[in-house]
Amino acid sequence: MRIGEVAAEAGVSVRALRYYEEQGLLDAERTASGQRRYPPGAVDRVRFIQSLYAAGLGSKAVLRILPCMDRGVLTDDMYERLLAERARVQAQLDDLTATRDKLDDVIRLSEAHRPGRAHHAGADACATAS
Amino acid sequence: MRIGEVAAEAGVSVRALRYYEEQGLLDAERTASGQRRYPPGAVDRVRFIQSLYAAGLGSKAVLRILPCMDRGVLTDDMYERLLAERARVQAQLDDLTATRDKLDDVIRLSEAHRPGRAHHAGADACATAS
DNA sequence: CTAGGACCTGACGTCGACGTCAGGGTCAAG
DNA sequence: CTTGACCCTGACGTCGACGTCAGGTCCTAG
Numbered sequence: 001m002r003i004g005e006v007a008a009e010a011g012v013s014v015r016a017l018r019y020y021e022e023q024g025l026l027d028a029e030r031t032a033s034g035q036r037r038y039p040p041g042a043v044d045r046v047r048f049i050q051s052l053y054a055a056g057l058g059s060k061a062v063l064r065i066l067p068c069m070d071r072g073v074l075t076d077d078m079y080e081r082l083l084a085e086r087a088r089v090q091a092q093l094d095d096l097t098a099t100r101d102k103l104d105d106v107i108r109l110s111e112a113h114r115p116g117r118a119h120h121a122g123a124d125a126c127a128t129a130s
Numbered sequence: 131m132r133i134g135e136v137a138a139e140a141g142v143s144v145r146a147l148r149y150y151e152e153q154g155l156l157d158a159e160r161t162a163s164g165q166r167r168y169p170p171g172a173v174d175r176v177r178f179i180q181s182l183y184a185a186g187l188g189s190k191a192v193l194r195i196l197p198c199m200d201r202g203v204l205t206d207d208m209y210e211r212l213l214a215e216r217a218r219v220q221a222q223l224d225d226l227t228a229t230r231d232k233l234d235d236v237i238r239l240s241e242a243h244r245p246g247r248a249h250h251a252g253a254d255a256c257a258t259a260s
Numbered sequence: 261c262t263a264g265g266a267c268c269t270g271a272c273g274t275c276g277a278c279g280t281c282a283g284g285g286t287c288a289a290g
Numbered sequence: 291c292t293t294g295a296c297c298c299t300g301a302c303g304t305c306g307a308c309g310t311c312a313g314g315t316c317c318t319a320g
Contacts, residue, residue, distance in 0.1 A: 004266065014267085019308060033316060035267055051229040054222075058306070065233075074240045082240065086233045092184075093226050096219060099181040103195075103216045110204045110212065134296065144297085149278060163286060165297055188276070 001038045003028075010046035017046065023059045025049055025066055045069070055089050131168045133158075140176035147176065153189045155179055155196055175199070185219050 007014045020026040021036075026045060028036035048069070052062045064081045068074055074082070137144045150156040151166075156175060158166035178199070182192045194211045198204055204212070 002266080013308075015308060015310085018268095023307095031316095033268090035316075048232065051225060051232065053307080054225055055229045065236075068236050068240060073243055079240060082233065082237055086230065086237065089226060089230045089233060093223070093230060095181060095184055096223050096226060099185045100216065100219045100223060102178065102181065103212065103219060106195075106198050107212055107216065110198060110209060113203055132296080143278075145278060145280085148298090153277095161286095163297085164299095165286075183277080 001040060001042065003036050003038070006038050006042050006046065009043045010050070012046060012050065020046070020049060024063055025059070056092055057085060057088070061085060131170060131172065133166050133168070136168050136172050136176065139173045140180070142176060142180065150176070150179060154193055155189070186222055187215060187218070191215060 003014050003017055007017055017026065017036075021028060026038075026042065026049070028038050028042075031037060045066075049062060049066070052065070057065075061081075064078070065085050068078055068082050131139075133144050133147055137147055140147075147156065147166075151158060156168075156172065156179070158168050158172075161167060175196075179192060179196070182195070187195075191211075194208070195215050198208055198212050
């Protein structure tokens with residue numbers, strides 16, 4: 001696949017793919033003229049990279065755990081890192097859950113103070129129209 | 131409370147508190163000489179701000195939903211934003227959960243390929259010592 | 261053969277949440 | 291009155307994940 005196709009299918013920019021390669025996260029074959037060619041699995045790999053970035057991991061952390069995908073065999077270090085990053089993600093999950101619950105509290109309280117109002121924008125069957 | 135105390139108790143830097151004030155997220159009284167004085171509730175407010183930042187919200191988004199904490203009464207706009215940001219957080223939660231599950235898959239697969247190894251660093255009661 | 265769309269390599273720009281340094285007041289204790 | 295910890299206001303530095311522009315190459319259809 002060419003870089004544009006991968007970018008489109010994975011939902012990222014061409015620049016991002018070049019950046020990933022620069023960071024050692026994504027290899028590509030080259031044609032004789034120097035253009036990148038990707039195997040079909042690259043799309044999933046890019047999606048996974050994105051999800052790791054979204055989980056707050058930096059390029060270095062991603063670089064550390066990506067080799068775990070490539071081989072079934074792991075060094076002790078890689079295994080440790082994998083567990084460490086999982087723990088990070090789980091911690092983030094806990095924090096996020098707490099934050100969501102706080103938001104829910106605020107929403108609930110505000111609804112208690114707005115007894116006459118609709119509780120869902122768009123979900124109100126009340127006579128808003130006409 | 132003085133800025134240093136608030137910073138210490140909330141676990142952030144003094145610079146961060148001044149930055150929050152600059153962004154309109156945190157008000158402070160001033161002494162005659164211009165030093166900031168905070169009410170005790172400021173600590174919780176700062177912790178909440180932090181959790182919102184950790185949830186991936188920017189200053190502007192935080193600024194939009196913080197007034198919801200101050201008054202029990204909300205405008206329609208504020209209520210909408212509150213719901214919108216909660217939806218964002220929930221979406222992040224879903225993504226993060228998926229990412230964690232992917233990591234778990236990788237970990238499980240790698241464990242299957244390492245049958246002789248301990249599965250938890252530090253949790254192994256095996257004869258590592260002596 | 262030619263047009264124009266996709267690709268290439270630099271290399272500088274960006275944006276947010278602070279860190280950090282400079283230069284100078286403030287305040288409770290001795 | 292002095293010392294040292296704490297506070298103040300600018301204002302520039304940082305770092306990561308790209309955006310974007312410049313200048314040039316490649317390739318496929320007509």
